[in-house]
């Protein structure tokens with residue numbers, strides 16, 4: 001069934017929360033290496049990230065700056081004064097009993113991102129927090145790995161701006177690409193470096209027209225693939241529609257998606273902000289950012305993927321597909337080669353196509369790519385030019401022509417060789433062969 005059919009007369013209201021592991025050298029509030037992805041459990045730990053009493057957190061400046069860079073990329077305003085807050089909840093993988101996060105004064109406020117359709121998605125905030133540890137359930141026991149505890153996590157929160165799943169996926173992919181492009185996260189969803197949460201509710205067309213939001217939302221956490229997200233939201237649409245059709249109101253809660261049953265299951269009733277008993281983190285002084293600091297970050301923000309794509313199409317004449325390839329966050333190294341080559345006066349359209357279609361060039365030095373371009377540019381592929389050479393060779397070698405007519409294959413190769421010699425090896429030999437055959441009338 002299509003999404004529209006699933007919804008029937010209802011309309012979807014969807015908001016996203018996107019978590020990104022920032023690519024810092026050390027963790028958020030301690031000095032452990034943040035390169036945890038291949039590590040044995042509990043090898044990147046210290047009193048701070050184990051939550052031992054008396055350990056003092058020290059914020060990671062790089063993580064702060066990366067979050068602000070991301071904010072500027074999506075047109076957020078940076079708070080001049082920002083601070084960390086304690087968010088209290090009990091969970092085995094949260095040893096302190098609270099998470100250091102941001103509440104009242106996040107690093108970035110507001111912002112937006114435009115989808116390819118032109119739809120604008122409003123961003124509410126981007127804040128910085130520490131990740132939790134990870135628990136495993138094995139043979140009736142729960143094991144905890146603290147490597148992930150205190151990893152720097154930027155969280156992008158959108159408004160309830162999405163009206164369909166495809167837009168939410170496009171938005172998330174754009175954020176993923178921007179993060180790669182800025183070099184602030186590796187955003188590998190399989191490694192948990194990017195995780196999604198979807199806030200889902202449905203409403204009537206009349207409510208949509210009047211701009212009335214539903215009184216509840218259901219949050220699906222820890223979504224680690226776009227395919228998973230689509231399935232989970234669809235399952236939630238079906239479940240909520242059934243309830244509303246019966247005249248019941250869905251409960252505000254967190255639910256998890258069970259891939260086996262294809263349904264969502266209740267995890268816990270969602271806390272309101274006051275349940276978390278937020279208060280300013282007393283061990284970390286408030287942060288203040290002056291104008292020079294902000295100007296410095298702004299100056300490091302270059303052209304963004306969508307801006308680059310538009311420029312490649314509008315100013316350099318590339319087609320959209322090649323422009324998208326060159327401006328993707330995954331292909332920054334390839335774009336740099338493109339920029340060098342076009343600076344050296346090579347034709348952008350030709351270079352763009354060449355780079356997209358020939359994988360072997362991606363790891364090559366620019367100078368080596370240039371010699372390949374030179375060889376291919378030198379090649380004579382114009383049929384008329386080759387034809388005049390072939391005619392000359394045939395006129396100069398009447399005996400050979402007769403021999404070929406009599407069926408001597410070796411002599412045919414001699415004529416091809418003569419054409420190649422006349423053109424210093426530059427003639428396209430396939431075209432030369434065809435022309436010799438045609439002109440001799442074999």
Ligand SMILES: [Zn+2]
Nearest residue numbers: 030032046049
């Ligand atoms: Zn640590």
